[in-house]
Amino acid sequence: MGTKRTSRSRAWVARQEKDPYVRKARASAYRSRAVYKLEQLHQKDRLFRRGMVVVDLGAAPGSWSQYAAVKVGSEGVIIAVDRLSFQPIAGVIQIQGDFMHAPVLEVLDKALDGREPDLVISDLAPNLTGVHSVDQAATEDLVVAAGRFAASRLGPKGAFVAKFFEGSQAASVRSEIGDLFQRSQVRKPSASRASSAEVYLVARNPVGGGVSVTDR
Ligand SMILES: C[S@@+](CC[C@H](N)C(=O)[O-])C[C@H]1O[C@@H](n2cnc3c(N)ncnc32)[C@H](O)[C@@H]1O
Structure with a gap:
């Protein structure tokens, strides 16, 4: 062993x-090579504009928030959430906690202060157990909860970007997210290792309708 x-x-x-x-x-x-995946997604899908309000779910150690902060500039807002603490980033509001827990959502909503985010990015990943079926289910729960959060908070032109894994659960993730947004596409940026099953969903225009983060 x-x-x-x-x-x-x-x-x-x-x-x-x-x-x-x-x-x-x-x-x-x-802080992480993960930033190049977001950069390539932005190059393809034009995700960021100056002045945007962005929520970064599963943000630690912070490279996506670092990138987002540069792209939105000082007139934008970045709210970064993670269960783990991480080094502060200039211009980024950091919240430590599980984004699926009601008290953490309350803090997040307070930070939004009535603003509708333009973009929700999620690089959330569960703690892996090594048991494939358990890890797949945990990953699906995270991406669907992130999609529900995004659909319930984004404005009508808002976008949602989320990591998920191709595999037995992929069709169900795509269909759950597909029900929440008018358009969604799957991307595999070249910075994402070919040997990894990870892919990214880019979804736009939430259909609306008051979905809850924890409803399944
Ligand atoms: C791959 S890392 C994110 C890397 C980040 N995008 C970057 O560029 O630095 C995934 C993160 O998701 C976080 N995470 C997983 N489940 C979470 C949850 N329910 N609530 C908040 N954060 C969570 C983990 O703590 C971990 O830091």
Whole structure:
């Protein structure tokens, strides 16, 4: 077991060292290579504009919020939520907690202060157990709850971007999100490793109708 874990972590370190996006992130001020996925999604889908109100769900360690803060500029608002604490980012309102818990949602809504966000981005990922069916279900719960949050708070022209995983649950995730938004597409940015099942949904124009984050 110990030997297996050691060789797995050695392989992980070797992969990190070779990864051009890891090197690029290290050479920049960005905290994670994940930023390049968001950058590529923005290049394709024109997600950000100056002055936007953006909610970043599952924000730690913060590279997506760092990128969003640059894109929206000082006239924009970024609200970043994560169960984990992370280093402050200039111009970003940080909330620590589980976005599915009512008291955390209350704090989030207070921070929105009556504004409708223009964009909700979600790179949420559950703590993996290694049991495939459990991890798939936890991932689906997160993305659907994030979609429900987005659909219930976004303005009519708002957009939602979320990571999910291709696999046995993918059709059900797409159909649940498809019911909440008028348009949705699946993207695989090149910064997302080909060996990973992760893909991103870009959905626009919520259909509205008062959905709850915790209803399934
Ligand atoms: C892949 S990381 C996000 C990386 C981030 N986009 C970046 O660029 O730095 C996924 C995050 O989702 C958070 N997360 C998972 N479930 C959550 C929940 N229910 N509420 C808040 N955060 C959650 C985890 O704590 C983790 O930090």
